[in-house]
Amino acid sequence: MTYEATARKDSAAPASERTFWGRLSGWGPYMALATFVTASPRRQFLLLAIFPVLWVLTQHVGPMLQMLRVSLTDAYPVAPGVEQHLTIEHYLKFFQDQLFWQPFFRTLSFATVFTFCTLLLTYPVAYFLARHVSPKNRMLLLLLLLIPFWVGEIVRTFAIMILLGNTGAVNLVLKWLGLIDRPIPFMYTSFSMGVGIVYLTALYMLLPLYSALEKLPKSYNEAAADLGAGAWTRFRRVTLPLTLEGISSGCTLVFLISTGFYATPVLLGGPSTTVFAETIGGFFHVAGDQWPTGAAFAIIMFVAALLLTASFQKIMTLLRKGDTR
Amino acid sequence: MTRHNRILLSCVYWAFVAYVFIPLILMVMMGFKDSKFIGFPIKSWTLDWYTGVMGDAETLTAFGYSVAIAVLSTVVSILVGTWIAVLLEGRSFWGRAAIFGMTVLPALIPGIISAIAFRIYARLLGIEPGMGAIIWSHAVHNVPFVVLVVMARLSTLPKSQIEAARDLGADPLIAFLRITFPYLVPAIMGASIFCLLLSFDDFVRSFFLGGYEPTLPVLIFAKLKSGMSPEINAIATVALILTALIGVWAERFTRRMNKD
Numbered sequence: 001m002t003y004e005a006t007a008r009k010d011s012a013a014p015a016s017e018r019t020f021w022g023r024l025s026g027w028g029p030y031m032a033l034a035t036f037v038t039a040s041p042r043r044q045f046l047l048l049a050i051f052p053v054l055w056v057l058t059q060h061v062g063p064m065l066q067m068l069r070v071s072l073t074d075a076y077p078v079a080p081g082v083e084q085h086l087t088i089e090h091y092l093k094f095f096q097d098q099l100f101w102q103p104f105f106r107t108l109s110f111a112t113v114f115t116f117c118t119l120l121l122t123y124p125v126a127y128f129l130a131r132h133v134s135p136k137n138r139m140l141l142l143l144l145l146l147i148p149f150w151v152g153e154i155v156r157t158f159a160i161m162i163l164l165g166n167t168g169a170v171n172l173v174l175k176w177l178g179l180i181d182r183p184i185p186f187m188y189t190s191f192s193m194g195v196g197i198v199y200l201t202a203l204y205m206l207l208p209l210y211s212a213l214e215k216l217p218k219s220y221n222e223a224a225a226d227l228g229a230g231a232w233t234r235f236r237r238v239t240l241p242l243t244l245e246g247i248s249s250g251c252t253l254v255f256l257i258s259t260g261f262y263a264t265p266v267l268l269g270g271p272s273t274t275v276f277a278e279t280i281g282g283f284f285h286v287a288g289d290q291w292p293t294g295a296a297f298a299i300i301m302f303v304a305a306l307l308l309t310a311s312f313q314k315i316m317t318l319l320r321k322g323d324t325r
Numbered sequence: 326m327t328r329h330n331r332i333l334l335s336c337v338y339w340a341f342v343a344y345v346f347i348p349l350i351l352m353v354m355m356g357f358k359d360s361k362f363i364g365f366p367i368k369s370w371t372l373d374w375y376t377g378v379m380g381d382a383e384t385l386t387a388f389g390y391s392v393a394i395a396v397l398s399t400v401v402s403i404l405v406g407t408w409i410a411v412l413l414e415g416r417s418f419w420g421r422a423a424i425f426g427m428t429v430l431p432a433l434i435p436g437i438i439s440a441i442a443f444r445i446y447a448r449l450l451g452i453e454p455g456m457g458a459i460i461w462s463h464a465v466h467n468v469p470f471v472v473l474v475v476m477a478r479l480s481t482l483p484k485s486q487i488e489a490a491r492d493l494g495a496d497p498l499i500a501f502l503r504i505t506f507p508y509l510v511p512a513i514m515g516a517s518i519f520c521l522l523l524s525f526d527d528f529v530r531s532f533f534l535g536g537y538e539p540t541l542p543v544l545i546f547a548k549l550k551s552g553m554s555p556e557i558n559a560i561a562t563v564a565l566i567l568t569a570l571i572g573v574w575a576e577r578f579t580r581r582m583n584k585d
Contacts, residue, residue, distance in 0.1 A: 025499055034496045044497060045418070052409040056427040059465045063446035064434070070445050077448070125341045128334035141338070143576055148345040150572030152526030154542040155561045158549060159348035162355055162363060162558075169351050172366060199348070202341075231330065260435025262529045263546055277437040284441055284533060295445060298438045305435060 064302075071295035090296035100279060100297070107276040108304065110190065111258045114197045115205075115251050121198065122206040122250075127239075130213035142210070149203040157264045160196040161187065188270030196268040197258050204257060205250040212246025213239075241320070248316035252309045259305050276301055349565065356558030363553045374559040384544065384560055391541040394456060394531075395524040398463035402520045403513055405464070406471025411505070413472070414479040432469035439466060440533040447534060455536035462534050463524040470523070471516040478512035479505070511579075518575035522568055 024030055038044055070076050074085045094100050125145075129138055148156070163169050164186040171183040186192050216239065224234045265275045280301065283294030355363055359371035378384050409428055413421065431439060443462040444454075452458045482505065490500040528542040535543055541564055548557050 021499060021503060025496070034498055037498065038496055048412055049418075052405075052412045052428075053424060055405055055409070055468075056424060056430075060427050060430045060468075063439075063442035063465075064430075066446045066449050067442045121341070124334055124337040128338045132331050132334055139580070143573075144342060145345060146576060147569055147573060148349055150522060150568045151349065151565050152528070152542055152568060154526075154528050154545050154549075155352070155565050156348070158545065158557065158561055159352040161549070161553070162351050163348045165363070167363070169347070199345070202345070256433060256435050260437050260439070260529070262437045262440070262532070263542075267546070267549055277435075280437055280441060281533070284444060291445065294441060298441055302434065302438050 067295045068299055070292050071299050073292055076292050090293045091300065093293055094297060094300055103274045103276045103279045104297075104301065104304075106273070107259055107301070108308065110193070110197075110273075110275065111255050114194050114201070114258050115255045117194065118198050118202055118205045118254050119209075119247065119251060122202055123209055123247075126206055126209035126213055130210055130216075131218070145206065146203070153200060153261075154263055156200060157196050157267050160192065160199055160268060164192050164195065187268070188273075190269070190273045193265055193269040193273055196264045197261060200261070200264060201254045201257050204253045208246040208250035208253070209243065210246075212243040216242050244316055244320050248313055252313060255309055255312075256305055259301065352558055353562045353565070356555050356562045358555045358558075361554055363555060363558070374555045377556060378559045378563065384541075387539050387541045387544040388563075390456070390538055391525055394459050394463060394540060395521045398460045398467065398524045399517050399520040401460070401464035402467040402471050403517055406468045406516065407475050407509065407513060409468070410472045410475035410479055411501075414476045415484075428472050429469045431466050436529040440529045443530060444533045453536070454534055456538065458534040458536075459531050459540065462530045463520075463527060466527075466530060467520040467523055470519055471513075474516040474519070475509055475512050478509055482508050515575060515579045518571060518578070522571060522575075525564075526568060 025034070037047055071090055072086050072088065074087045074089070075082070078084050094104070129141055133141055161168075165171070166183040166185060166187065168183075168186070170186065171180070174180045174184070186195075220238050220242070221234050224238045229237065260277065261275075262277045262281055265273065265278060269275065276297070280294050280297050283290040283297070354367065356374055357370045357372065358367045359369040359373070360367075409424075413425055413428070434442070440462070443458075443465070447454070447458045447461070452461060486504050486508075487500055490504050491497075495503065526542065527540075528546060531540040531543050532546070539547060541560070545557060545561055545564075548554075548560075
């Protein structure tokens with residue numbers, strides 16, 4: 001068919017049939033589908049809603065509910081012909097052995113300390129970016145910090161191993177400066193684990209702090225200065241209270257993430273720094289019969305982490321309210 | 326006073342830059358060390374570790390496996406996430422808050438707990454540990470991020486455009502495909518890259534849901550546990566350069582999108 005013929009055919013056709021979309025909307029099966037879907041606003045909404053609702057219920061909530069169910073059964077997987085019983089014995093196991101609750105409390109206290117360290121480390125950085133850098137350069141300097149955070153957990157953990165090892169860079173520099181004769185054993189301690197976890201989570205603290213500080217108008221500080229407040233007072237009475245929201249969301253995020261690390265404590269920690277994630281993971285390496293205990297421990301950890309972050313946020317809200325009086 | 330503060334704070338910033346970059350730079354350097362032992366000082370340099378890795382079937386397989394998992398799980402996350410975002414944005418209905426809460430749930434569960442919850446649920450669904458299970462867990466885990474990014478973009482779509490399309494005779498499906506979807510493309514691209522990187526870098530889910538085939542992070546982990554050699558540095562460096570490049574490109578891409 002020549003070009004003219006095509007053009008003539010096109011112009012002869014009704015306007016609605018010329019384009020792909022026109023042809024589609026005139027196509028029989030599609031018309032049937034469209035009438036079916038749009039018969040009533042109610043049906044239209046139901047068709048739109050049914051898949052997402054089923055998805056979040058079965059895929060997002062389902063795994064947690066099944067974990068809860070497994071944690072309450074006496075044996076899993078269920079052997080054929082054996083009746084299943086509900087039990088809380090797996091939860092009780094947690095309190096009976098020091099080997100279980102010690103890593104649990106260690107995880108929570110480590111996560112708290114690491115979160116606090118991350119906050120202390122990133123607050124000045126966020127402050128500098130938001131208050132002392134021109135908006136043009138701000139994005140560039142922030143991007144520079146984002147690059148390493150695209151790199152995966154394992155690779156960055158490995159990088160910390162090279163930094164802190166007995167023949168690592170820190171020990172080399174210390175030796176070269178003549179400060180030490182033999183290497184300091186940084187690795188496989190809570191220190192190396194802390195450096196690693198702070199390294200992995202710093203960005204999740206930096207971004208909420210940065211956006212909170214950026215929103216804060218400079219005029220507030222100027223007003224405080226006009227009223228005679230010194231630098232420290234301005235920070236304590238103006239900047240800090242008004243960025244509590246960023247602090248609270250950053251801390252919550254970092255706390256939740258650092259309780260969930262598995263590979264980093266395995267690679268950077270030692271026997272004396274076993275965290276609860278390793279305890280839980282242990283139940284899933286050996287043959288499946290220990291799953292209910294592992295599931296129960298995971299539920300304990302999840303509930304504890306949620307309770308702690310929720311009460312932390314509550315305290316922060318109260319602090320904020322107290323300051324706006 | 327302010328000047329002093331500024332100098333002090335810029336020192337803190339550059340110290341922080343050093344803190345986040347130096348470990349990675351050292352790791353990359355170590356991949357060129359001409360010795361089997363990881364550690365400083367590096368006396369002579371070689372490219373052998375890289376050529377070794379390029380010819381190593383195990384590493385290449387793991388790499389391909391990771392890429393395939395990342396791509397397939399991203400496709401699922403994007404389809405589901407966009408659908409959920411379209412349902413949730415700009416509509417108010419009974420139970421919306423509950424659905425939103427359930428949508429973001431997977432992003433809030435600490436890594437190890439999410440991994441074993443998926444492991445238990447995979448058995449219930451009858452999914453064997455392996456590629457399918459990993460793809461499924463990554464897809465579910467990444468949906469919340471897609472929903473949040475797409476919802477943010479959707480909230481800026483002028484309602485008048487949809488109304489105009491409807492007035493001109495488009496049914497809701499065509500209006501979605503011709504107006505809403507093209508408007509969402511930049512957000513979907515950004516979310517895709519984010520999902521690809523999350524999946525490619527993920528360790529804990531791949532570890533607990535994997536079969537005998539390791540993904541790249543799982544392979545590096547296994548090698549690290551059995552003993553360190555500069556070979557791991559070469560593998561990790563390749564993974565690092567790839568993820569950093571994609572990340573930087575995505576960052577530029579989303580910035581250009583926001584300017585439009």
